Amino acid sequence: MTRPSESETLDRPIARSPEVADEIKTTTCYMCACRCGVRVHLKDGRIRYIDGNPAHPVNRGVICGKGAAGIMKQESPAKLAKPLLRTGPRGSNEFREIEWDEALALAADWLGEVRRTDPKRLAFFTGRDQSQALTGWWAEQFGTPNYAAHGGFCSVNMAAAGLYTIGGSFWEFGEADFERTKLFVMFGVAEDHGSNPIKLGLAKLKANGARFVSVNPVRTGYSAIADQWIGLRPGTDGLFIGALIGELLRADRVDFDFLARYTNAPWLVIDAPGTAEHGLFARDADGRPLLWDGQRNEAVDAHVAGSSPRLAGAVVLADGRRARPAFELLAERFLGPEYLPEAAATACGIAPEVIRSLAAEMARVAFEETITLDVPWTDWAGRRHDKMVGRPVSFHAMRGISAHSNGFHTCRTLHVLQMLLGAIDCPGGFRYKPPFPKPVPPPPRPGGRLGEVRAGEKLAGGPPLGFVQGPADLLVDADGTPLRIDKAYSWEAPIAAHGLMHHVIRNAWAADPYPIEVLFLFMANMSWNSAMNIGETLKMLTDRDPVSGDYKIPKIIYADAFASEMVAYADLVLPDTTYLERHDSISLLDRPISDPDGPADSIRRPVMPLDRDVRPFQTVLLDLGVRLGLPGLVKEDGSAVYPGGFPDYMVNHQRRPGIGMLAGWRGPEGDQHGVGAPNPKQLDAYIANGCFWHQKFPESARFFKHANRDYLEIAARMGYIASPDPVIMQIYSEPMQRLAAQGFGPVQPPDSERARIQRFFDPLPIWYAPLEGEALAGQDFPMAAITQRPMIMYHAWDSQNAWQRQILGENRLYLARSTADRLGIAEDDWIWVESHAGRIKGQVRLMEGCNPDTLWTWNAIGKRAGAWGLDPAAPEARRGVLLNHLISDLLPDGRRGNCDPVTGQAAWYDLKVRIRKCDAGEEAMSAPQYPDLKPLPHAKPRPGILSYGAWFRRRRENA
Numbered sequence: 001m002t003r004p005s006e007s008e009t010l011d012r013p014i015a016r017s018p019e020v021a022d023e024i025k026t027t028t029c030y031m032c033a034c035r036c037g038v039r040v041h042l043k044d045g046r047i048r049y050i051d052g053n054p055a056h057p058v059n060r061g062v063i064c065g066k067g068a069a070g071i072m073k074q075e076s077p078a079k080l081a082k083p084l085l086r087t088g089p090r091g092s093n094e095f096r097e098i099e100w101d102e103a104l105a106l107a108a109d110w111l112g113e114v115r116r117t118d119p120k121r122l123a124f125f126t127g128r129d130q131s132q133a134l135t136g137w138w139a140e141q142f143g144t145p146n147y148a149a150h151g152g153f154c155s156v157n158m159a160a161a162g163l164y165t166i167g168g169s170f171w172e173f174g175e176a177d178f179e180r181t182k183l184f185v186m187f188g189v190a191e192d193h194g195s196n197p198i199k200l201g202l203a204k205l206k207a208n209g210a211r212f213v214s215v216n217p218v219r220t221g222y223s224a225i226a227d228q229w230i231g232l233r234p235g236t237d238g239l240f241i242g243a244l245i246g247e248l249l250r251a252d253r254v255d256f257d258f259l260a261r262y263t264n265a266p267w268l269v270i271d272a273p274g275t276a277e278h279g280l281f282a283r284d285a286d287g288r289p290l291l292w293d294g295q296r297n298e299a300v301d302a303h304v305a306g307s308s309p310r311l312a313g314a315v316v317l318a319d320g321r322r323a324r325p326a327f328e329l330l331a332e333r334f335l336g337p338e339y340l341p342e343a344a345a346t347a348c349g350i351a352p353e354v355i356r357s358l359a360a361e362m363a364r365v366a367f368e369e370t371i372t373l374d375v376p377w378t379d380w381a382g383r384r385h386d387k388m389v390g391r392p393v394s395f396h397a398m399r400g401i402s403a404h405s406n407g408f409h410t411c412r413t414l415h416v417l418q419m420l421l422g423a424i425d426c427p428g429g430f431r432y433k434p435p436f437p438k439p440v441p442p443p444p445r446p447g448g449r450l451g452e453v454r455a456g457e458k459l460a461g462g463p464p465l466g467f468v469q470g471p472a473d474l475l476v477d478a479d480g481t482p483l484r485i486d487k488a489y490s491w492e493a494p495i496a497a498h499g500l501m502h503h504v505i506r507n508a509w510a511a512d513p514y515p516i517e518v519l520f521l522f523m524a525n526m527s528w529n530s531a532m533n534i535g536e537t538l539k540m541l542t543d544r545d546p547v548s549g550d551y552k553i554p555k556i557i558y559a560d561a562f563a564s565e566m567v568a569y570a571d572l573v574l575p576d577t578t579y580l581e582r583h584d585s586i587s588l589l590d591r592p593i594s595d596p597d598g599p600a601d602s603i604r605r606p607v608m609p610l611d612r613d614v615r616p617f618q619t620v621l622l623d624l625g626v627r628l629g630l631p632g633l634v635k636e637d638g639s640a641v642y643p644g645g646f647p648d649y650m651v652n653h654q655r656r657p658g659i660g661m662l663a664g665w666r667g668p669e670g671d672q673h674g675v676g677a678p679n680p681k682q683l684d685a686y687i688a689n690g691c692f693w694h695q696k697f698p699e700s701a702r703f704f705k706h707a708n709r710d711y712l713e714i715a716a717r718m719g720y721i722a723s724p725d726p727v728i729m730q731i732y733s734e735p736m737q738r739l740a741a742q743g744f745g746p747v748q749p750p751d752s753e754r755a756r757i758q759r760f761f762d763p764l765p766i767w768y769a770p771l772e773g774e775a776l777a778g779q780d781f782p783m784a785a786i787t788q789r790p791m792i793m794y795h796a797w798d799s800q801n802a803w804q805r806q807i808l809g810e811n812r813l814y815l816a817r818s819t820a821d822r823l824g825i826a827e828d829d830w831i832w833v834e835s836h837a838g839r840i841k842g843q844v845r846l847m848e849g850c851n852p853d854t855l856w857t858w859n860a861i862g863k864r865a866g867a868w869g870l871d872p873a874a875p876e877a878r879r880g881v882l883l884n885h886l887i888s889d890l891l892p893d894g895r896r897g898n899c900d901p902v903t904g905q906a907a908w909y910d911l912k913v914r915i916r917k918c919d920a921g922e923e924a925m926s927a928p929q930y931p932d933l934k935p936l937p938h939a940k941p942r943p944g945i946l947s948y949g950a951w952f953r954r955r956r957e958n959a
């Protein structure tokens with residue numbers, strides 16, 4: 001090509017600052033779960049580019065690669081375009097397009113028959129959506145207890161353990177004080193579960209010279225910039241943390257003052273083995289817990305300020321009963337031999353010195369490098385403090401430590417470590433984000449107890465999800481049979497705070513504990529990357545009754561925006577919009593975007609017009625509610641309470657008087673925040689403010705929220721908590737005392753569950769080896785297998801996104817180089833990976849930063865050929881792999897769920913495998929391969945290259 005001469009270049013007008021957009025609309029990103037504020041730059045009605053909103057509290061202008069690639073989500077050939085009714089057998093992908101009237105009438109007909117007869121025959125489960133404040137409320141109005149979102153197979157162990165221990169947790173519940181922390185320890189974090197906010201935080205702590213320690217079997221993502229990487233064996237985090245606690249206790253490096261003031265460490269625990277009160281708190285006549293006042297030498301009300309609590313030593317109460325402070329029991333446990341560094345290190349696959357030195361460092365930073373803010377504050381008892389003193393050690397953790405069968409106790413152990421260091425909601429430590437902290441455990445209790453599910457009525461007893469405080473709250477019948485289809489809140493998973501979505505299909509197929517009529521799923525790819533053991537799941541979705549010939553799961557309604565693998569298994573498909581085409585509310589009633597200094601929420605609003613016959617799922621759900629005549633959705637005359645669909649609901653629905661989906665600009669004049677009557681102009685106010693609302697607490701209310709009078713009064717006023725009482729953290733969890741398993745109390749487990757409850761319920765954290773490995777002991781499955789999430793993708797939605805696919809279009813199986821050498825495996829070799837449940841074939845990549853007993857791969861890259869609008873020969877289908885084919889929803893005994901026995905959380909990361917090199921001549925293609933899915937009726941021919949931007953160039957050139 002001939003270059004233009006200098007004179008030619010100079011003669012040609014150069015547009016030095018071309019106008020790239022004629023309109024900029026703010027909204028909230030949905031390319032991952034962080035909910036950053038974005039600006040969508042539009043030119044001639046099309047998206048030119050997306051960048052971060054500099055004013056937004058979550059990302060302060062930062063955009064990540066995923067967020068910028070939202071354009072290609074909008075351009076995706078996989079977008080559904082019209083309601084679909086199945087015409088061929090399930091799985092054939094044979095549908096006919098139908099009109100919305102027909103689709104909604106049919107759905108209302110199916111659902112109406114269920115509600116009129118027995119509402120629990122509807123199982124309504126949603127995936128990684130952000131509408132749980134609506135969907136949970138809708139299920140309650142429908143009257144079914146069989147509702148949950150995706151938390152049960154994500155990180156419910158993290159959430160439940162936090163809420164049963166400190167009244168909060170990580171991520172939406174709280175975060176490290178990145179501004180001030182001096183030692184930050186991160187456990188098993190996937191980058192999508194804290195993307196821009198964590199990146200900003202890490203940048204800050206690096207700039208401040210703080211130390212960053214990453215504990216993760218694999219050194220990817222954030223671990224790459226860690227000052228220290230501790231590559232534990234998967235599933236041993238709880239033992240590692242317990243050993244740190246043991247070291248702190250042995251060295252007497254514990255914040256006793258924090259424990260005495262803010263936790264139940266001094267509460268007296270009755271010591272009366274073999275009786276109905278053993279292990280419960282000693283209480284006064286009003287039921288208030290007691291502690292031993294060392295100065296008065298008597299038991300006193302633990303809730304009254306000014307006592308001198310004793311943390312150790314057996315005491316005899318006035319009535320002759322013996323009791324010991326909870327702290328002494330805790331110390332006894334973690335000073336045990338199994339938590340000695342030598343013992344723990346062997347199981348964790350690290351050197352004992354790693355434990356000793358990290359414990360010593362934590363103690364040094366917490367107790368010798370304290371941070372003092374000259375900010376006076378007043379505690380709940382009215383005591384004035386002239387400073388805020390903080391212990392600058394902080395933590396963050398997510399699915400890595402929670403998606404194990406021992407995850408609940410592991411997460412609780414981590415929170416106990418935080419308490420021992422006194423590093424909760426203090427400068428430099430972990431900080432709660434409002435509306436947290438909540439009372440421990442929080443209200444409400446789950447609705448749907450015996451007699452609370454009634455034909456044609458709203459669910460009595462409250463919303464379907466809640467927090468069990470004892471056997472009386474379980475959803476079981478008189479003989480212990482579960483009342484929910486997923487068996488949540490039964491003796492099999494008593495503290496199932498988020499439900500057990502991963503058990504729904506098997507239980508519905510097996511009619512265990514009862515058959516259902518309609519399975520209604522939203523955005524949950526349960527036939528592929530959200531399924532445990534895909535092959536089995538597909539059989540259950542397509543299995544028919546041998547006598548009637550009907551499907552064993554009679555009706556499946558599925559709502560999604562894209563042609564995922566699950567669409568093929570639905571009977572009726574309700575197409576959703578993209579996140580750029582609808583309203584959403586990121587609500588304080590759900591999963592808000594608050595930061596530790598104050599509450600925040602936000603909205604999405606349509607920035608692009610619809611170009612196909614799809615509807616926002618939330619509006620569809622409200623429409624169905626009207627057709628079904630659900631309470632709260634229809635007036636007495638049968639007309640809709642929210643005729644304007646979801647935007648109308650966002651503004652006008654009140655959960656309690658004055659409290660609705662959005663906290664900003666309430667009241668008739670729009671000048672009230674938090675609580676106030678609906679404001680018809682509320683959405684305009686959000687849009688004028690960049691689609692978010694954020695309020696900062698006064699400085700005196702920003703730390704020690706669990707005990708800070710200013711904060712507690714604000715929180716009670718805003719409706720976060722019922723009263724301004726302090727939140728008392730629970731090192732000893734009374735609801736976990738398993739007296740029922742020992743035969744005490746009116747609600748008894750079936751004999752088949754007794755030993756299990758006795759083993760896995762304990763008021764103090766315990767550690768046990770992950771259950772799949774225990775069951776396979778002695779068999780040849782020597783390695784662990786886990787997934788990691790790539791920074792550039794979020795779940796399966798992104799592995800169909802043209803830009804993100806260019807970075808990661810296929811996934812390798814990663815091994816430590818030393819392990820590969822030992823097994824005679826080289827870079828790029830193809831290998832078979834086998835578990836007790838199945839086998840997969842994939843290609844190897846070697847690395848240094850991997851625990852030698854661990855194989856890992858990127859999550860949710862592998863696709864079924866023909867799905868997601870991709871070419872059947874796409875690398876995701878032919879070279880991509882999923883560990884899901886290896887993971888069973890059942891333990892190897894085939895009877896118990898492969899999950900945490902406390903919460904029911906799916907134990908994705910307990911997987912044990914063996915590997916072998918493929919034989920020479922085996923095809924270089926991933927396995928298993930399922931038959932290609934046919935294109936959907938409306939599918940346009942796939943472009944060979946999905947180009948973007950040519951339209952703008954052509955328009956420019958033609959201008």
Ligand code: SF4
Nearest residue numbers: 029032036064067195
């Ligand atoms: S971090 Fe997540 S929410 Fe934020 S811009 Fe990236 S994809 Fe969007």
